[in-house]
Amino acid sequence: MCGRFALYSSCPRLSASLRLPLVEARGLSPRYNVSPGTWITVVRHPGDEAPLVMDEVWWSYRPHWAKETAPEPINATVEKVATSNYFRGAFAHHRCLVPADGWYEWLPIDGRKQPHFLCREDREPIWLAGIWSERPDGRPGCAILTEPARGVASEIHPRMPLALDEECLAPWLDPQLTERETLRQVVHHLPADRLTHWPVSTRVNRPGNEGAELLEPAPH
Secondary structure (H helix, E strand, O other): OOOEEOOOOOHHHHHHOOOOEEOOOOOOOOEEOOOOOOOOEEEOOOOOOOEEEEEEEOOOOOOHHHOOOOOOOOOEEOOOOOOOOOOOOHHHEEEEEEEEEEEEEEEOOOOOOEEEEEOOOOOEEEEEEEEEOOOOOOOOOEEEEEEOOHHHHHOOOOOOEEEEOOOHHHHHHOOOOOOOOHHHHOEEOHHHHHHEEEEEEEHHHOOOOOOHHOOEOOOH
């Protein structure tokens, strides 16, 4: 799954990594403990003819047509996102990228859960696949796609966010690509051998805790 991540790269660094021109709608401040139910930075096309922008959406997904009692997931699985009635419209027409410098997962050890930070070995930004929709209250909301864990990520948790390879970021954002099979052919995940991880302080367990010290390796 993906329930917590960090984003501290600057906007110029993200733009260089994305290799696409961006219009920054809001300021970008470092965050080391991004939790669900908050505003998160994404890259998306706000409308069919709108330019690509970097702005903020609410991290929980509920389409505008859903009832008040409908679920508000923070993740959508790659196995169902293209076929589920709840997600498929957004998958076809409202895909987005969620920039991150890494994410957290919790490894059960001796009756407790040890948080780990997962990131690229080269420390470059990671681009997570997401979908978004206007929520019933008018706010845009999103869910991050997840897939079965690969490589070192599988040592920590059975699932992981869908991190995309740099070469397929533009196709993922292309509003003209709507068919599932076409997307499957042109969109690929980041090779698992580019990832690494290490245990970090349990201070990250509290969503209110912030700061770069959350990423420091936990003492053995």
